[in-house]
Amino acid sequence: MTTRNIRVEMLRTTPVEKQRIEIVERKGLGHPDSLCDGIAEAISVALSREYKKKCGIVLHHNTDKTLIVAGSSAPKFGGGEVISPIHVVVAGRAIKEYEGMDFATDTVALRATKDYLRRTVRNLDVESHVVVDCKLGKGSADLIEVCRLKDEMPYANDTSFGVAHAPLSETEKIVLNAERRVMQELREKEKAIGEDMKVMGVRDGDKICLTVADAIVSRYVDDYDHYMEIKSLLTEFVKDVAQEFTEKEVNVAVNTGDTPQAVYITVTGTSAEMGDDGCAGRGNRCNGLITPNRPISMEAASGKNPINHTGKIYNLLANKIANEIVERVAGIEEVYIKILSQIGHRIDEPQVASAQIVPSSDSNFNAIENAVRKIIDENLAEIGKISEMIIEGKLSTF
Amino acid sequence: MTTRNIRVEMLRTTPVEKQRIEIVERKGLGHPDSLCDGIAEAISVALSREYKKKCGIVLHHNTDKTLIVAGSSAPKFGGGEVISPIHVVVAGRAIKEYEGMDFATDTVALRATKDYLRRTVRNLDVESHVVVDCKLGKGSADLIEVCRLKDEMPYANDTSFGVAHAPLSETEKIVLNAERRVMQELREKEKAIGEDMKVMGVRDGDKICLTVADAIVSRYVDDYDHYMEIKSLLTEFVKDVAQEFTEKEVNVAVNTGDTPQAVYITVTGTSAEMGDDGCAGRGNRCNGLITPNRPISMEAASGKNPINHTGKIYNLLANKIANEIVERVAGIEEVYIKILSQIGHRIDEPQVASAQIVPSSDSNFNAIENAVRKIIDENLAEIGKISEMIIEGKLSTF
Amino acid sequence: MTTRNIRVEMLRTTPVEKQRIEIVERKGLGHPDSLCDGIAEAISVALSREYKKKCGIVLHHNTDKTLIVAGSSAPKFGGGEVISPIHVVVAGRAIKEYEGMDFATDTVALRATKDYLRRTVRNLDVESHVVVDCKLGKGSADLIEVCRLKDEMPYANDTSFGVAHAPLSETEKIVLNAERRVMQELREKEKAIGEDMKVMGVRDGDKICLTVADAIVSRYVDDYDHYMEIKSLLTEFVKDVAQEFTEKEVNVAVNTGDTPQAVYITVTGTSAEMGDDGCAGRGNRCNGLITPNRPISMEAASGKNPINHTGKIYNLLANKIANEIVERVAGIEEVYIKILSQIGHRIDEPQVASAQIVPSSDSNFNAIENAVRKIIDENLAEIGKISEMIIEGKLSTF
């Protein structure tokens, strides 16, 4: 055991699964807030790689302030047009000069933004439907110094924290998987499915109600009847996915605001084309969900630098730790992890790393405590792996 | 009693005050994220008043997507300069035409933004230190229809939720009041105190540690020794405020990243001048705090329209309800409120309004349940008051 | 003969060819000012076609206010990078709604801008080297009314004038053709030739001096010696072209600011990548030249609407008339044309159309006058052809 400040505490509480009301939300990949997160993270990954390629280390940057200003559009069955483009403002900081080298941070950011949009929203014509403006500043001088030296442990660039829980509740699993499976499976069969899909799940006792909004792509829909068919298809698909995760009653409602005169269709598959602005850091947390029944961090993980920004690293690490704990340690109903950094201190030595354990009725807390402490300690010792996984694109931040 | 879907549930849990680790954060008024929230809300209030003045009702708008791109500056003891201006991008939606009337939404937004900055950050020269760009779009046609008719109850414009808890823990009270009192009292005596103050509070058992960062204003600081005096003054002041709320041991550390060569000084009193970008909706929740030990909503209350955007109204209402419950109902240790809207339904009839009660050891849950249900029901019946209070500027959203 | 107000006047003057000092300039296609002109015109052509396709007529627009804000770059022999992108701001007016139809003016403008840049500057990666922002407004209401009705003669939208002369002097021909032939012929053989080529010609009596600046493309140049070879190649080529048009002595100097330490190389072939901003309407006149020895119009022809903006149409028409006059009428040394519109009047009935004739020594002015008057009258009668040729892309505006 090390001298790390790890606190493991037993929490006597009603687990979320047994509470009366549970609310869970997921904003899908094409939601304007998620697009901002995705762009922010894509830029950070691209910059990290560019820095490594040019000088062997990842230099300081934070690109977690992307803004999407919605465009306007005129979708119609069988076609439609984007009238005014979506405006993407990429903000943040990135080192532009280091040891005599120049870094084309804006050029890299532009390319990363467009590549991300192109592969995420299939019906978006990035060249004419989107204006990308890049306002990456240089960053303040002191932060520039805190960039990673080759073999050393980085120092935290701020006092911030990461939060996570495990395991996911049934409703959480359903909301997360409903969106993912629609994109992976149903979208391949039914081209009209837009990438901007939002799922709001409410469990009231034993009844789960899913409200789904999907920005149906107008060019693949012949008419109103066809539109209603697609809605049915989507409804059934989501219901089937849900039933894989629960035996509770599940109701699914899609595009509930529709009327025969006005349905939810788009030219591109994202509502950013016509009135929904977006901001990085305002949507899903690192586990892909928004969960008002759970403690969460307000830190935007997407776009922060993967080397010493604890607002990013600790959230991802907390999730990894929480999941490992419920996988490897028996007798745990729920675990809540919080990790708090101290600016200027090594990131593997947080100010405090706390685990709250909701034990099963019959468990031995002493055994649990030791096992949990060990998992936290090991994960902190290997914190550098998180950075590597981020740069390799293996960790999702939203 | 009405037919509103109100759920009151007992929650057996360890109250936060008795948990081992508690983390609480507040970003002060001059923090870039808070500035964005303040601008977003100031614009919404100004637009609401403009709409009312011109046509008697508040028309649809959402201005919750403000972005601050930091400038660059060269502060120095006794003076300093802003080199590149702070760039504020105001985004969102607002109705620009209605029944033959034009609304000068951009002009109103520009004026509101500048007025807000001027009165919030005293040493900011809004005319030359800031560029304000306004990208307010028209909003999608369907939302335009959902604007308030004179005497009717509005319909929810989205499926979203509000979350709140009461009472505040000691640490929460300390963090909230430390910043407020410094701005109200100490700043009047010591001009060098910058409005960008961040307080991170960590309670580890019986020990509270406050990490404070304040963007000291360089022109009022003669030299390093003077700077250190100001830090001492601030440290003592915060400690004194804290001790009003607790008997626990409190440690206060100010501007911990300082070295004799590099201290935290600014020309204007906000770090937005030199490298810290900001986004609306990423900072404090409606109660003025960020509390990872508590359930919270990701909704940005600031800037959303006060008439039918439940992401704003329900968060403010949940706070009002939670506070009323602990004030008026005996035997409650903690209460957690969640209110979820249903798009297209009356906002006084949410999909569900849930209260979780952590009772004192000796309390009668039945009596509590009825009292709580009544408070919730009454507050929903009078939900229009929230809108009025927002427009009158009586409710803080961050 | 019609009642058009045509004035033909004899001008006794020293023809430019016989004046002691003559200065002629041409900014090539890749010069930042010319790029702005080209973009402005490409957008107007694209909008004209879009309007015609959708509603049969060309609606009002003016897109003559394009701005290029230069980027920054790090060219080097054999490679180099664009560090910060070129920022293109497309401004102007275009009708966005007409008889219930929406027009995607911004989308059309973005596409036209990028297509133009892509085909004009071969080594520019439009995706990552350029940010295009579109600020096309709606236009004032009264101008919207003055859009073309199907078969009627349009009414002038302003009081403005067109100016032209013919024939070109030797120096003018040389300057114009030097740039064109380099782009058409030499650039095909030598890839290092950049599209941003500026030619300044000065004739002092019988001696012509050409100062050429060309933004050599760094990736195709191995080293300094290779660079000097390319300069020689370009120098010889320009000299050869010049000698086709004159028997005078011609000196050619290329990239005269070069030193062995700093040569004129670029990553993309245009100086817009690193410090040279551009504006539409600030470069070549309609005949492709800047000629301080000649009367010229300050009107920017590029980007103005081709239907009723006399600032565009009259400049193009004046050039056509001047050239026809010297081709078809004998005894003329020089002709100067000026045509002035009257706002709100038919464009084929200008306030005045004036021709100043510098006759050869032995010519009969009466015969000339009649012939010239007839050519002007015919051209005004067929003024609609100019509009058609513009939309078909058959007339160059710079």
Next chain:
Amino acid sequence: MTTRNIRVEMLRTTPVEKQRIEIVERKGLGHPDSLCDGIAEAISVALSREYKKKCGIVLHHNTDKTLIVAGSSAPKFGGGEVISPIHVVVAGRAIKEYEGMDFATDTVALRATKDYLRRTVRNLDVESHVVVDCKLGKGSADLIEVCRLKDEMPYANDTSFGVAHAPLSETEKIVLNAERRVMQELREKEKAIGEDMKVMGVRDGDKICLTVADAIVSRYVDDYDHYMEIKSLLTEFVKDVAQEFTEKEVNVAVNTGDTPQAVYITVTGTSAEMGDDGCAGRGNRCNGLITPNRPISMEAASGKNPINHTGKIYNLLANKIANEIVERVAGIEEVYIKILSQIGHRIDEPQVASAQIVPSSDSNFNAIENAVRKIIDENLAEIGKISEMIIEGKLSTF
């Protein structure tokens, strides 16, 4: 006499005053193009002073690329509103770092822009009617070197030319003075006069026709009858001014596009509020006029650095020389000056300085030639005075 390359040549031509058709235009101070020129020049003057204050010399800058994107407005008799703000984009280059000093170029530019607008357009509320965006780049490295050393003669930063003529014709004097006197005198009496006034003068033989457009300020006009009174007042005033300069017949027409249903009124006094974009360098030449009967330079004098940008200095110098020649040398009907620089050479030794003299019938060309040569030579020797006068704001560039 020096070795400067000065060429004085006799030109036998019909003076403009005796040509049949003459066209002269002036865009007043509040015209969008003139506003751009004024802003560009105000920024250059402010930067020059800032550089001198901080390091004793004027560093390299060019701010001649200002763009105005028009707003939208709803003027009405007795009031009205600006609906969308005017967008000003300030582009160009300025040195931001020099010998360890930082220069707040953007802050200086913002302040200069707003100050200029405030004092030029009285009814413009700069705070809420205008967005000013600043995109001043750093400039390319080589130009940075060519900044002024204390006592040395600067070297030309480009190959460019200045052009001028003298004296002004009657029509030129009328057009120039009509606008100036309206602003200086009539505007003080009649508040409704807008600063955006354009005068187009056409002389056809002995008849002068002035077409005036003025953006009448709506709040000072009670109704249509009052508007017509103001037009009469303006018409008479301009006619009176004109008659001070000529005995020819003068006709004046004001706001000729008016109908009883639609008159030319504005909220602010400039058409930039509602549809007229502007660009620096597209309006008046250094003598305040646009004169298609005269040779002119396309160089934008406004905003260019006053130390070594010959496109600015030579135009101003050429005007000074031309005026001095007609004042001091007898027997001259018209003089045309052209001065051409050579990049990298001392600015007092141009590639060529040419004077074309149109002599009176009885003059002695030899005497004239010597006097003219001497004036040119002296003025070149004292070229530094031009720079000083520019920085002191004593020379108008448009």
